[in-house]
Amino acid sequence: MTPWKRTLERMRRNKLLLFGTLLGAVVLGAGILGPEISGVNYTAQNFQNVHLPPGSEGHLLGTDGLGRDLAVRMFVGIRISLLVAAGVTLLALVAGIILGMIAGYLRGKTDRVIGGVVDFVWGFPLILVAVLFAGGFGEGLFPVILAVGLVNTAAIARVVRGEVLGLSEREFVEAARAGGYSRTRIMARHILPNILAPALVLASYYVAVAVIAEAALAFIGLGAQPPLPSLGQMVGDGRNFLRVNHWESTVPGIAIVLLVLSVSLIGDGLRDVFDPRLRHEAKGVAEK
Amino acid sequence: MPEVASDSTAISAAGAGPILSMRGLRTSVSTRDGAVDVVRGVSLDLYPNEVLCLVGESGCGKTITALSIMRLLPTPPVRVRDGQILFRDRDLLGLSDREMRKVRSEEISMIFQDPLTSLDPVFSIGSVMTEVIKTHRDVSRSVAHQMSVDILDAVGIPDPHRRINSYPHELSGGMRQRVMIGMALVLDPEILVADEPTTALDVTVQAQILEQLLEEQRERQMSMLLITHDLAIVASVADRVAVMYAGEIVEEAPVHELFEDPKHPYTQGLLRALPHASIKRDVLVPIPGRVPPPQMMPPGCYFAPRCPDAIELCWDGHPEHFDRDGRTYRCFNSQPFHQR
Amino acid sequence: MRRIASRTVYTVIVLVLSSIAVFYAIRLSGGDALAARLPASATAEQREAFRELIGLNDAIYVQYFDYVGRLVTGDLGNSLTNNASISAMLVEHGRNSLILGVASFFLVFAIGVPLGILASVRRNTWTDGGIMSFSVAAMAVPNFWLALLGVWLFASTLRLLPSAGCCSPRQLVLPAVVLAMEGIALTVRMTRSAMLENLSQDFVRTLRAGGLSELRIVGKHVFRNALVPVISLAGLRIGQIVGYALVVETIFGWPGLGQVLVNAVLRRDYPVAQFFSLVLITVVVLSNWLADIGYTLANPRLRRT
Numbered sequence: 001m002t003p004w005k006r007t008l009e010r011m012r013r014n015k016l017l018l019f020g021t022l023l024g025a026v027v028l029g030a031g032i033l034g035p036e037i038s039g040v041n042y043t044a045q046n047f048q049n050v051h052l053p054p055g056s057e058g059h060l061l062g063t064d065g066l067g068r069d070l071a072v073r074m075f076v077g078i079r080i081s082l083l084v085a086a087g088v089t090l091l092a093l094v095a096g097i098i099l100g101m102i103a104g105y106l107r108g109k110t111d112r113v114i115g116g117v118v119d120f121v122w123g124f125p126l127i128l129v130a131v132l133f134a135g136g137f138g139e140g141l142f143p144v145i146l147a148v149g150l151v152n153t154a155a156i157a158r159v160v161r162g163e164v165l166g167l168s169e170r171e172f173v174e175a176a177r178a179g180g181y182s183r184t185r186i187m188a189r190h191i192l193p194n195i196l197a198p199a200l201v202l203a204s205y206y207v208a209v210a211v212i213a214e215a216a217l218a219f220i221g222l223g224a225q226p227p228l229p230s231l232g233q234m235v236g237d238g239r240n241f242l243r244v245n246h247w248e249s250t251v252p253g254i255a256i257v258l259l260v261l262s263v264s265l266i267g268d269g270l271r272d273v274f275d276p277r278l279r280h281e282a283k284g285v286a287e288k
Numbered sequence: 289m290p291e292v293a294s295d296s297t298a299i300s301a302a303g304a305g306p307i308l309s310m311r312g313l314r315t316s317v318s319t320r321d322g323a324v325d326v327v328r329g330v331s332l333d334l335y336p337n338e339v340l341c342l343v344g345e346s347g348c349g350k351t352i353t354a355l356s357i358m359r360l361l362p363t364p365p366v367r368v369r370d371g372q373i374l375f376r377d378r379d380l381l382g383l384s385d386r387e388m389r390k391v392r393s394e395e396i397s398m399i400f401q402d403p404l405t406s407l408d409p410v411f412s413i414g415s416v417m418t419e420v421i422k423t424h425r426d427v428s429r430s431v432a433h434q435m436s437v438d439i440l441d442a443v444g445i446p447d448p449h450r451r452i453n454s455y456p457h458e459l460s461g462g463m464r465q466r467v468m469i470g471m472a473l474v475l476d477p478e479i480l481v482a483d484e485p486t487t488a489l490d491v492t493v494q495a496q497i498l499e500q501l502l503e504e505q506r507e508r509q510m511s512m513l514l515i516t517h518d519l520a521i522v523a524s525v526a527d528r529v530a531v532m533y534a535g536e537i538v539e540e541a542p543v544h545e546l547f548e549d550p551k552h553p554y555t556q557g558l559l560r561a562l563p564h565a566s567i568k569r570d571v572l573v574p575i576p577g578r579v580p581p582p583q584m585m586p587p588g589c590y591f592a593p594r595c596p597d598a599i600e601l602c603w604d605g606h607p608e609h610f611d612r613d614g615r616t617y618r619c620f621n622s623q624p625f626h627q628r
Numbered sequence: 629m630r631r632i633a634s635r636t637v638y639t640v641i642v643l644v645l646s647s648i649a650v651f652y653a654i655r656l657s658g659g660d661a662l663a664a665r666l667p668a669s670a671t672a673e674q675r676e677a678f679r680e681l682i683g684l685n686d687a688i689y690v691q692y693f694d695y696v697g698r699l700v701t702g703d704l705g706n707s708l709t710n711n712a713s714i715s716a717m718l719v720e721h722g723r724n725s726l727i728l729g730v731a732s733f734f735l736v737f738a739i740g741v742p743l744g745i746l747a748s749v750r751r752n753t754w755t756d757g758g759i760m761s762f763s764v765a766a767m768a769v770p771n772f773w774l775a776l777l778g779v780w781l782f783a784s785t786l787r788l789l790p791s792a793g794c795c796s797p798r799q800l801v802l803p804a805v806v807l808a809m810e811g812i813a814l815t816v817r818m819t820r821s822a823m824l825e826n827l828s829q830d831f832v833r834t835l836r837a838g839g840l841s842e843l844r845i846v847g848k849h850v851f852r853n854a855l856v857p858v859i860s861l862a863g864l865r866i867g868q869i870v871g872y873a874l875v876v877e878t879i880f881g882w883p884g885l886g887q888v889l890v891n892a893v894l895r896r897d898y899p900v901a902q903f904f905s906l907v908l909i910t911v912v913v914l915s916n917w918l919a920d921i922g923y924t925l926a927n928p929r930l931r932r933t
Contacts, residue, residue: 116638120642120645120646123864123867123912123913123916124867124871124909124912125867125868125870125871125872125912126871127871127872127874127875128870128871128874128908128909128912131874131889131890131893131905132650132653132905132909133653134893135653135892135893135898135901135902135905136653139893139894208767208768212770215770215772215773216770216771216772216872216875219772219875219879220772220874220875220878220879220890221890221894222890222893222894232770232772235772235773235776236772239776239779239879246780249776253773253776256770256773257768257769257770257773260768260769260770261764261768264764264767264768268764358836358837360833360836360837385842389839389840389841390839391839392836392837392838392839393837393838393839394839397837398837400830400833400834400837402830405829405830405831406830406831406833406834407831407834408831408834408835408849408853409831409853409928409929410849410852410853410856410926410927410928411849411852412928416835416838419838419840419844420838420839420840423838423839423840423841423844424839455928455929457928457929468834471834471838472837
């Protein structure tokens with residue numbers, strides 16, 4: 001079996017990964033297809049039908065305080081959460097890998113400067129950074145994206161740098177260096193393929209972090225601004241009507257939990273598949 | 289060889305039976321495909337005041353044997369499946385955990401291969417030594433401290449008063465191993481089990497540490513089971529040697545007999561692979577092939593696939609220990625070496 | 629010691645740089661635009677005072693030193709929304725935040741570390757499985773959602789605890805637990821894996837060979853080794869608690885620094901936002917510094933270098 005086949009086989013056998021992927025597919029499907037299938041406008045208000053419980057006629061999951069359909073708002077909310085999270089993580093992944101590789105491979109002064117900045121940013125609580133940006137730019141999705149992107153870039157760069165430091169000592173990199181290849185070529189052809197797996201595993205965690213951060217900020221009113229629905233904002237709006245119709249908070253809340261759970265399970269599963277050392281640790285110290 | 293015979297009778301004539309006696313020890317590792325034996329019926333005696341070397345390639349089960357004696361196997365997955373380990377007429381395998389803890393380091397001590405990872409990095413060596421002493425002896429802190437200083441001095445640590453407050457990472461490899469020896473001997477045990485005690489050290493330090501070990505062994509009249517893959521070490525320190533292959537003892541003999549006249553083809557192979565073996569050879573001959581993995585042992589003699597002298601019988605039956613001409617080894621072919 | 633000194637220098641540099649960053653951030657979208665976005669309640673004098681405050685006519689480094697100079701002399705200015713003295717706000721809300729923060733920091737370790745140890749000692753049993761499932765769940769549930777669940781269950785349904793307010797012990801329970809939850813989950817994981825890693829180290833075998841009891845080996849030696857990474861986690865937790873406090877204080881109406889900052893940002897009360905941003909950043913940076921020192925002191929391999 002080739003290494004890739006073996007990896008695929010391990011992925012297929014990994015229950016965490018399987019379950020997470022299924023769950024993720026369901027949530028993703030709801031986000032992508034839900035609004036189209038239901039055909040309901042998520043901004044349509046109807047003051048005759050406010051605070052309807054789930055199962056009401058025409059509104060599968062009920063309505064909110066403005067009589068808007070909860071189901072379709074949840075679907076659109078998932079879409080926005082995923083767009084923000086996936087987009088930000090993709091950006092952080094690219095920027096983090098580039099920064100981490102440069103710092104780890106070039107070392108010396110470059111490493112100290114990049115490392116210092118990265119450490120500084122990484123040590124910062126995401127929410128505080130987002131609130132600071134919201135203070136500078138005004139609230140909305142932009143400061144959220146910027147904050148999550150910045151902090152996650154730093155987190156990924158840290159790990160990539162560590163991996164690269166280890167890799168550049170290895171024989172095949174030494175050999176490539178001795179062979180007179182350029183730095184860029186060595187980084188792209190010899191180092192990059194080896195750090196992709198750990199970076200991807202890490203990135204899947206940061207998708208979860210991004211989803212939670214976006215929701216929390218939206219909840220306190222700093223994320224997506226109305227009429228654009230966002231899961232966190234929906235939970236926040238609904239909390240004033242917990243006694244009347246708690247579903248207005250519960251529905252988007254459950255959506256967030258499922259979304260985060262699926263992404264974390266995928267992350268755990270990928271880590272098990274790609275990092276045998278941690279897999280052993282998870283099993284105990286059995287094989288010695 | 290008359291003098292050899294008198295040597296071995298000398299031990300029994302003195303009336304001293306073995307201090308430690310393994311009988312049919314079987315230790316297995318449980319894997320996904322079931323339990324696999326890695327020690328396969330080892331019977332071995334350790335006599336008072338002797339140095340017994342257990343020799344073999346890595347993975348042959350030497351360390352597992354030693355850990356079985358100390359009951360320090362990583363259980364699960366490794367556990368003793370069968371056999372006895374008799375120490376002063378008590379079977380160590382039958383002791384309660386509490387009783388076994390009393391045996392450890394009071395009566396049987398062990399030192400390990402890598403002295404850096406084998407010492408707790410976040411405590412000073414003195415605090416760990418004092419803790420070991422106070423676990424076994426009802427003495428005050430200051431007495432325990434003094435005992436530690438004394439033993440460090442005895443095992444050749446310069447300036448022990450100061451050194452006792454050091455952390456493992458502040459000591460050199462040789463010093464760390466001396467600390468390990470000191471910690472193992474501070475309660476004056478009767479047996480020291482040393483598992484590759486010099487393998488992780490610089491060559492120059494190796495000799496010093498061996499010398500220290502031998503000196504302590506003689507002074508304290510204790511028995512030592514020294515585990516090594518290095519025949520040069522065996523030649524310089526052993527009284528008696530047991531050669532292990534694939535979880536079995538294949539040959540057992542006083543050291544000079546073994547080097548002068550190895551009986552088992554595996555022992556012969558090991559000696560031939562040794563640069564300054566007493567056998568006069570012009571070329572080094574490594575033993576061809578590798579040890580088969582434990583779950584794929586051949587039905588006959590485990591060494592048969594690599595043996596230059598295998599006869600038909602070797603493929604069918606498994607050889608037990610044979611006592612021939614006052615020698616003990618596990619081989620069907622009685623004259624393998626001389627036939628070549 | 630040299631390590632501690634160099635980390636201290638780094639921390640000071642970081643503090644200076646981040647104060648500059650906050651200062652610039654407030655001016656990012658242009659001072660006049662900011663002045664125009666002041667709350668409707670701001671008077672003409674306040675608008676002028678704000679323009680003066682951010683010193684639109686001076687060079688920006690002059691403005692920065694001006695501001696730092698005023699901070700040093702204790703002249704923190706007033707809020708634009710209710711004209712409250714910022715220094716009085718700092719004292720009052722700072723005290724509230726400190727109560728909440730210390731309580732949840734305590735919970736993180738008082739619950740997380742023992743659970744992590746228990747899971748590691750009973751690894752691969754139902755106990756371990758249960759603790760780890762709890763930890764996964766606690767990380768997947770966002771804390772604002774947990775807050776709502778807590779309010780719904782303990783305040784609305786069971787009527788055991790008040791849903792909001794400050795600062796009686798009963799009012800403290802829900803926000804402190806919610807604020808601590810993610811930290812507890814992380815600490816459990818970290819403690820468990822650090823314990824397991826150290827349990828498989830060679831030195832454990834040496835201690836067993838020394839005849840020490842399993843309780844002593846695990847409870848003293850393995851734990852003490854596992855503590856090293858957990859301590860470095862502790863400092864980072866302070867930072868995260870500061871971050872999540874922004875959300876949790878808002879939800880529970882806990883009048884702490886986080887709530888003040890969020891409200892100031894939402895109401896564009898810039899003097900307040902700028903000052904409390906600086907305060908919270910300072911807390912985060914200093915806690916990272918403390919974590920570093922703790923890590924260094926806990927680890928003899930670093931202590932004497």
